Amino acid sequence: MITCVVEYTINPDRIEAFERFAERWMALVDTHGGEHHGYFLPSEGASDKALALFSFPSLAAYEEYRTLFGRHPDFVAADRIRDDSGCVLRYERTFMRPLLPRRR
Incomplete structure (x- = not known):
């Protein structure tokens, strides 16, 4: 499993747009x-x-998901919210490997 941590710098005056x-x-x-x-x-x-965290089973699975960016209409529409509102000023993506509690 790979977890993507996205650190955002947002426009606090546009928090409702960021939530959408x-x-x-x-x-x-x-x-x-x-x-x-x-x-x-x-x-x-x-x-x-602001932060976002999401996981994919592997880096290959994440890369397959990334092929939809800018091409799939739902992905384009989501980015349009960000671009039109100016709610995100910048972001940085980091990939991490989770260490989760052991199940007993």
Whole structure:
């Protein structure tokens, strides 16, 4: 399993647009072979940071999902929310390997 951690710098004045953007991407990840663990948004005080975490069974599965970017109409529509609203100022993607609690 591989987990993608996306760190966003967002426009705090456009948080509602960011939430719409996030909801679309959660559905897309889940529909196309991944498992979305959610977006984590500012809660207290002024902040322009947000996180997203989602996993795919392998890097190859993630790369297959990435082939849909900019081509599949649902992916284009999700990106349009971001682009038209200006809710995301920048983002950085990191891949991590989860170490999960052992099941007893």
